[in-house]
Amino acid sequence: MKxxxxxxxxxxLLLLSCFSAVACSQIDKSVIKMVDIKLTEEEYAFVCKxxxxxxxxxxxxxxxxxxxxxxxxxxxxxxxxGEGEKIGYPIATGDVQNTKDNFVVATNCPFAPFEYMENxxxxxxxxxxxxxxxxESHGLELVIKNIGFNDIFVQVDAGYADIGMAGITVDAxxxxxxxxxxxxxxxxxxxxxxxxxxxxxxxxxxxDVEAMLSSLNGVGVGFQSATTGSLYICGDESWGxxxxxxxxxxxxxxxxxxxxxxxxxxxxxxxxxxxxxDAIVDATNAASSLNLGAKLENFINxxxxxHYTEILILGLFNTVKVAIIGLIIxxxxxxxxAIVRVAPKYKIxxxxxxxxxxxxxxxxxxxPIVAQLLIAYYVIMPSIGVKMDALTVxxxxxGMNSGAYVSExxxxxxNSVDKGQMEAGRALGLTYSTTMLKIVVPQAVKNxxxxxxxxxxxxxxxTSVLSFIAVYDLYKALLDIGMVKYDSMIPYLMMGVIYIxxxxxxxxxxxxxxxxxxxxDRN
Amino acid sequence: MIEIKKLHKKFDGKDVLDxxxxxxxEGEQVAIIGPSGSGKSTFIRCINCLEDPDEGIIxxxxxxxxxxxxxxxxxxxxxxxxxxxxxxxxxKTVLENITLSPIHIYGKGMKxxxxxxxxxxxxxxxxxxxxxxxxxxxxxxxAYPSTLSGGQKQRIAIVRALAMKPKVILFDEPTSALDPxxxxxxxxxxxxxxxxxxxMVIVTHEMGFAREVASRxxxxxxxxxxxxxxxxxxxxxPKHPRLKEFLSKIL
Numbered sequence: 160m161k162x163x164x165x166x167x168x169x170x171x172l173l174l175l176s177c178f179s180a181v182a183c184s185q186i187d188k189s190v191i192k193m194v195d196i197k198l199t200e201e202e203y204a205f206v207c208k209x210x211x212x213x214x215x216x217x218x219x220x221x222x223x224x225x226x227x228x229x230x231x232x233x234x235x236x237x238x239x240x241g242e243g244e245k246i247g248y249p250i251a252t253g254d255v256q257n258t259k260d261n262f263v264v265a266t267n268c269p270f271a272p273f274e275y276m277e278n279x280x281x282x283x284x285x286x287x288x289x290x291x292x293x294x295e296s297h298g299l300e301l302v303i304k305n306i307g308f309n310d311i312f313v314q315v316d317a318g319y320a321d322i323g324m325a326g327i328t329v330d331a332x333x334x335x336x337x338x339x340x341x342x343x344x345x346x347x348x349x350x351x352x353x354x355x356x357x358x359x360x361x362x363x364x365x366x367d368v369e370a371m372l373s374s375l376n377g378v379g380v381g382f383q384s385a386t387t388g389s390l391y392i393c394g395d396e397s398w399g400x401x402x403x404x405x406x407x408x409x410x411x412x413x414x415x416x417x418x419x420x421x422x423x424x425x426x427x428x429x430x431x432x433x434x435x436x437d438a439i440v441d442a443t444n445a446a447s448s449l450n451l452g453a454k455l456e457n458f459i460n461x462x463x464x465x466h467y468t469e470i471l472i473l474g475l476f477n478t479v480k481v482a483i484i485g486l487i488i489x490x491x492x493x494x495x496x497a498i499v500r501v502a503p504k505y506k507i508x509x510x511x512x513x514x515x516x517x518x519x520x521x522x523x524x525x526x527p528i529v530a531q532l533l534i535a536y537y538v539i540m541p542s543i544g545v546k547m548d549a550l551t552v553x554x555x556x557x558g559m560n561s562g563a564y565v566s567e568x569x570x571x572x573x574n575s576v577d578k579g580q581m582e583a584g585r586a587l588g589l590t591y592s593t594t595m596l597k598i599v600v601p602q603a604v605k606n607x608x609x610x611x612x613x614x615x616x617x618x619x620x621x622t623s624v625l626s627f628i629a630v631y632d633l634y635k636a637l638l639d640i641g642m643v644k645y646d647s648m649i650p651y652l653m654m655g656v657i658y659i660x661x662x663x664x665x666x667x668x669x670x671x672x673x674x675x676x677x678x679x680d681r682n
Numbered sequence: 683m684i685e686i687k688k689l690h691k692k693f694d695g696k697d698v699l700d701x702x703x704x705x706x707x708e709g710e711q712v713a714i715i716g717p718s719g720s721g722k723s724t725f726i727r728c729i730n731c732l733e734d735p736d737e738g739i740i741x742x743x744x745x746x747x748x749x750x751x752x753x754x755x756x757x758x759x760x761x762x763x764x765x766x767x768x769x770x771x772x773x774k775t776v777l778e779n780i781t782l783s784p785i786h787i788y789g790k791g792m793k794x795x796x797x798x799x800x801x802x803x804x805x806x807x808x809x810x811x812x813x814x815x816x817x818x819x820x821x822x823x824x825a826y827p828s829t830l831s832g833g834q835k836q837r838i839a840i841v842r843a844l845a846m847k848p849k850v851i852l853f854d855e856p857t858s859a860l861d862p863x864x865x866x867x868x869x870x871x872x873x874x875x876x877x878x879x880x881x882m883v884i885v886t887h888e889m890g891f892a893r894e895v896a897s898r899x900x901x902x903x904x905x906x907x908x909x910x911x912x913x914x915x916x917x918x919x920p921k922h923p924r925l926k927e928f929l930s931k932i933l
Contacts, residue, residue, distance in 0.1 A: 505750065582732055583769035583839075587783035587846060588759035597782065601773045 164667055168660055175652060190444040191421060193436055194350040194359045196368050199398075201330075201387055202342035203273075205286075206323040208315050209338055214322065218340045221293050230292065231343075238272035238285045239434070247281025248291055248303055252470055252631045254548030255302045257319055262299040264290045265320035267308040269415065269642050271438030273326040276305075276643050280466020285344075286324040305639070306629045307412055309385050312337065314629065317541040319549075326432060328387045331397035348388050349436050351429040353421065376405050379426035381417035384410035388430035414439050415645055422447060442645035449646070458640070458649040467640050474636025475657065481553050481625060481632070482618040488558025489614070493565025496520065498595050500566070501573050516566070523563035529624045531556050536628040549628045561618055568610050572603030605676050612669035616662050633657060683708045683850065683881060684729065689738035689748075691724055698724045700905035701738070706850070711882045713896035713913075715889065717928055721905040722885045726852050729883065730754075730761045743849075759787060762843030762851035766858050768835040770827035770842070777823040780810040780842045787846075806845075813841040817871060833864030837871050850881040857888060869895075889932060893917050901925045 207214050225231040237243040257263045266286060269275040274284035282303055294301040304320060311323040315337065328346065329339050350368065352359065362368045372380075380403070382388035387398070389410060394402020409426055411417035417429045418439055431439065449457065461467050496516045504510050523531065536552045576599050584594030604611075626635035637654045641647030684706040691699040698721050706712055714722050727733040729740065731747060731754050740748045747757045771779050781803070789802040797805075814820040817837045827835055836856055843851050856872070857865045869891050876882060876895045886892055892899055892913065899916040901909040903924045909916055920926045 577767075577769070579765060579767050579769035580771060583763075583765065583771065584783075585755075586730060586732060586758060586761075586763035586765075587842070588755050588757075588787055589783055590755055593786060597786075598771050598773065605773070 164663055167663055171656065171659060175656060190354050190447050191351055191418065191440055192354045192356075193440050194352060194362065194368065196359075196362060196365060197347035197349065197433070198365055198368065198430070199348045199387060199391055199400075201328045201346050201348075203326050203344040203346055204329045204339040204342045206312065206315060206327050206333070207321070207338045207340070208318065209336060211321075211338060215338050215340050217297070218293065218322070221296065222289075222341060222343055225289075225292065231289075234285055234288050237288075245283050246288060246291070247277060247279060247283045248287055248301060249280075249466075250276075250282050250305050251302045252473055254550050254630075255304070256546055256548065257302075257321060260300060261302050262290065262294040262297070262322075263302045263304065263320045265304045265306055265311040265314045265323045266325040267311060267413065268305050268639075269413070269439070269645070270326050270432070270435040272434060274305075274324075275435075275438065276639070278461065278464055278643060280464050280470075286326065289343075290322075290324055304629060307626075308383060310627070310629060312385075313537050317537050319629075326435065328432075330387065330390070330395075332395075347433050348391055348430050349433045351418065351421065351431055351436055351440060352427070356428075372403050373405060375427065377407060378428075379407040379409050381409045381411055381420055381426045381429040383414050383417060383431070384412065386432070388432070391430055413642075415443075415642060415647065418443050418645075419647065439645060446644055446646040454646060454649050457644045457646060458653070461640055461643050467643070470631060470636045470639060471633075474631050474633040477550060477625070477631055478619065478622045478633040479661070481550070481557050481622045481630075482615060484554045485557030485561050485618050485622075486611075486615050488555070489561025489565045489618075490569075490611070492559060492562025493567075493569045494600060496562065496566035497569035497573055498592070498600075500570055502591065520563045520566060523560050528556070528560050528621055529627055531560055532624060532628050549625075549630045553622075553625050553628060553630050557618060557622070561614060564614060565611070568607050568614065569600075569603060572607035572610075573599055575606050576602045608669065608673055608676065612665065615669075616665055619661055619665065620658060683742070684883075685739075685741040686729070687739040687741075689725070689728060689740065690736045691721075691728055691733060692736050693724075697905055699728065699735070702905075702907055704900065704907055704910070706881070706883060708849075708881055709879045709897075711876045711880075711895055711897045712884065712900060713892035713898070714883065714885045714900045714902060715887070715892060715916075715928075716902035720902040722902050723854055725902065726854050726883060726885050729852055730758055730763055732763070759783075759846055760849045762846060762848035764836070764839050764843055764851060764853045764856050766855040768827075768832070768839045768859070770830075770835055770839055772827055775824050775826055776814070776819070776830070776838055777807060777810055779827070779838060780813060780845045781806040783842075784809070784845050810841075810845060813844060814838075817841060831864060832860045833867045836860065836864075836868045840868070840871055840875075844875075850883065851875075853882065853884040853886070855885050855887065857886070889917070901928070903928075 205218060222231070233243065237245060255261070255263065266274045268282065272284055273286045274282060276282055282305065287303065290303070291301050304314070306314065308325065311320070311325055311327070314320040315323045326344070326346070329342055333339070350359065358371055359368060362371060380392050382392055389408065390398055391400050392403055392406060392408040394400050411420070414431055414435060420426050421429050422443070462471065496519065499509065499512045499516050502509050504513060532553065535556050536549060540547055540552060580598050580602065581594055584598050585591065622632050623634035625632040626638070634654060637650040641650035686702055686704050689699050689702040690697065702725060714726065716722050724733055728735045735748045738748060739746050742757055743760065745752050745757070747754055771782065774782060784806045785802060789806070792802050793799070811820055811823065814823055819834060819838065822830065822834065830838070853872070857868050860868065865888070869888065872882070872884070873895055884892070884896070896913055899911060899913050900907050901916060901922070908922045909920065909925050916925070917929065920929055
């Protein structure tokens with residue numbers, strides 16, 4: 160049995176290395192460049208929950224103070240000119256409650272030099288050091304959450320984070336829903352294209368670039384979702400951007416993915432903030448000239464750092480934990496629902512319960528699990544005032560979702576058990592529920608074991624959406640590892656391998672359990 | 683002991699039981715015979731409400747158990763049932779099949795009197811082993827039902843019913859699903875129960891057995907009892923033309 164699994168895994172790895180060798184050779188070696196013309200004028204500030212004037216005021220006072228005493232200028236010099244020693248801070252990977260004793264900062268890496276990760280697994284950047292300095296001077300514990308750019312706003316609004324510090328541009332629309340501190344940095348958007356692209360070589364001003372963009376037809380232009388770049392391409396009234404209806408705007412979760420797509424030839428250009436754009440162009444050019452061996456070495460180097468080993472193990476652990484606990488909750492809920500649904504409907508209470516159960520099944524089977532996670536974590540929990548960490552919410556949602564599916568599986572299982580079993584139990588004076596739980600359900604479980612195994616496998620794979628509520632799962636861990644060196648090829652492939660290995664292990668486990676069941680009951 | 687009045691049961695609007703009136707007394711062994719489709723099985727399944735009667739009264743232990751407000755589970759403890767297809771619990775050993783219900787139901791009261799869970803289990807295990815010895819299957823105590831022959835299964839199903847110490851046992855064609863060579867062992871066990879004056883209601887096709895063992899025979903046809911008497915009367919001197927026809931066909 161074990162040998163068989165190892166054989167499968169070995170075969171898989173072999174296939175994968177062949178594939179990656181081919182993939183690598185196909186990647187265009189051409190690198191990228193930035194068109195050095197400022198497309199917009201904008202300002203960065205920190206974002207707080209609407210109405211949190213105390214924090215806005217306190218942060219403004221703090222910023223004036225460090226601007227007056229030269230600390231701010233020193234930080235800018237450090238990150239834009241490389242003067243002085245940078246200080247890194249750990250990222251919160253576990254679940255942290257937002258309390259009055261800590262200062263929870265939501266940010267989005269990589270956005271150098273405002274926030275980015277180094278090989279040591281720590282987070283660096285102008286925003287980060289300002290946050291650290293603020294926390295220290297106010298006697299608060301600093302907690303840094305690295306999440307999606309969109310999620311920063313949601314988390315601040317829901318109270319899971321105190322403040323968003325991620326090179327966030329002040330804009331009129333955002334000001335309607337959130338409170339901004341005083342701006343601390345003037346920025347602009349710039350265009351990134353492939354190095355071989357000479358379309359913009361003769362451009363001298365913004366209008367030249369815009370004329371060039373307007374002359375293109377149907378090409379894709381990428382940007383980070385919810386950033387000024389997206390407004391610039393798609394148009395925005397309050398900013399006075401006319402937008403480019405001739406271009407096909409594509410939103411990406413982060414700058415790196417957008418740039419990868421540019422390199423792969425899927426889009427024509429990327430619009431990015433100037434400073435992080437510079438950093439990503441340099442890093443990408445360095446990474447794309449690497450061959451497979453160097454990429455692998457890069458990956459292994461990153462992983463050999465204890466921090467990244469830790470987040471990979473944490474991610475793996477969370478993925479397995481959510482799937483297992485989710486399945487257990489699912490089996491319990493599913494069994495109860497199935498029992499209600501097959502029960503004879505003499506009593507009014509069973510009729511009501513039956514309606515409730517079918518509504519439950521409809522809701523959980525009729526909506527994607529991402530929607531359930533987002534609603535539970537960002538809408539229900541804050542509005543009923545329950546403080547629950549994201550991992551627990553994840554396990555509950557996966558359990559409840561799985562319950563809906565297991566109930567249908569279990570119903571089939573119960574119906575497959577001979578009716579005589581129930582009659583015999585009832586004829587002996589046992590109640591309906593006792594007979595169900597002691598006699599019928601155990602036999603039903605035996606019948607549906609292979610199907611339950613499938614449910615477990617799909618749960619393991621679906622856990623990859625946990626990153627939507629900022630839980631470190633396998634997917635999020637490998638995504639982060641890819642961000643370090645701006646090269647995601649090996650991490651993504653590893654992600655696939657780890658999931659398949661997990662699924663193989665589960666399949667083997669199910670077979671063992673099935674065999675054990677068969678032993679106790681020759682049938 | 684069981685007093686049945688105007689019992690009606692419909693399936694899909696068709697009368698299967700058409701107003702049955704009968705009283706079964708303590709210590710009687712009542713055999714129910716009749717052509718297939720005459721409602722025998724439905725009738726016996728209505729007696730312990732496995733099929734809910736649509737109309738009528740079933741008085742047992744001073745209560746009308748056809749009434750939904752009565753806790754039927756309590757009355758079923760005193761009213762064992764043996765099925766055509768044995769219906770042993772497939773996921774339980776032979777011993778567990780016999781002890782499950784007593785431990786679960788009678789064990790509760792014993793626990794209140796201060797007995798430990800282990801003592802209760804041991805008590806009922808010992809009782810079950812006695813019953814298994816009686817049928818010579820004590821060596822099968824830890825076997826699963828799927829490893830047993832039909833005759834063994836049915837004898838275990840009978841002692842499973844006995845373990846609840848019921849006042850009456852209902853038998854629904856207990857030998858119909860058996861291979862011919864196994865019918866004898868099951869009938870022998872039922873014969874010995876009859877000798878102990880256990881109250882029994884038996885739906886059967888074994889006319890010889892009915893004639894020999896039963897103290898009273900009911901002949902059913904078209905959802906009602908059309909002849910009711912001692913075996914000698916029913917088999918020796920049939921009155922109703924349907925009974926005459928039935929007997930002439932099978933004897």
